[in-house]
Amino acid sequence: MAASLAISGLDAGYGAVRVLHDVSLAVREGETVALLGTNGNGKSTLMKCVLGMVRPSAGSITLGIDGTTHELVGMTTEDIVDLGVGVVPEGRRLFPRLTVTENLLMGGFRRAARTEIARNLAFCFEAFPRLAERRRQLAGSMSGGEQQMLALGRALMTAPRMLLIDEPSVGLAPLLVSRTIEKIKELKDSYRLTVLMAEQNFTQAIRIADRGYVIVHGRIEFEGSSADELNNNELIRQFYLGA
Ligand SMILES: Nc1ncnc2c1ncn2[C@@H]1O[C@H](COP(=O)(O)OP(=O)(O)OP(=O)(O)O)[C@@H](O)[C@H]1O
Ligand SMILES: [Mg+2]
Secondary structure (H helix, E strand, O other), X not given: OOOEEEEEEEEEEEOOEEEEEEEEEEEOOOOEEEEEOOOOOOHHHHHHHHOOOOOOOEEEEEEEEOOEEEEOOOOOHHHHHXXXXXXXXXXXXXXXXXXXXXXXXXXXXXXXHHOOHHHHHHHHHHHOHHHXXXXXXXXXXXXXXXXXXXXXXXXXXXXXXXXXXXXXXXXXXXHHHHHHHHHHXXXXXXXXXXXXXXXXXXXXXXXXXXXXXXXXXXXXXXXXXXXXXXHOOHHHHHHHHOO
């Protein structure tokens, strides 16, 4: 069974700067939800709030897992990851001077996943044959697309139930963006994950998203209950396509 996430009335920022204003959104079990927005609108800040890296000044974030609801606000990042939240951070944040295998092993620290490290590593290599071929290569010498696969693989090493992915397309050539997005869909289906994905690349994100939210200046300005609804929205046309 996958996990679900509910965010309600979230305010957050940095010092005196308020970035998120009364943000509410939900990701139901087994869904892929896109958080759409261009630069600086608060996507990463929202992801960081879910992970306990930014402390909201108001609101709640609850994770539903196996019939239990956990309030994440106030929990440490380590405890949140322990509950089963995996993360592919913005900019991937790999260890460039460690090998592919070493980077993957760094992802396996979650308590519940520690005993399954060998099995999870085997899953990763099965999901990403390229990582298996390159297991001794230094992460920093991999191509952009390979590094994104490694960041996804590392997140899987925690055997997560919910995956937060912050801008998987960033810095990748169009063909690789497309492949990465398809890979996320494939992983989600085979591991029965629930996915919240922040993206600027609207067209690519809605290829695999069940639904999405548009965040503008830290507020959810539009909620689309299907990819079609997002596609046909005037605000999105203005926001993304300058129409
Ligand atoms: N550590 C920080 N200290 C102060 N301000 C910050 C910090 N991190 C982000 N901000 C500000 O918060 C706002 C939202 O940033 P955030 O990184 O959440 O946007 P984003 O939607 O993820 O953008 P991008 O698509 O460029 O990654 C921006 O104005 C940014 O300058
Ligand atoms: Mg960001």
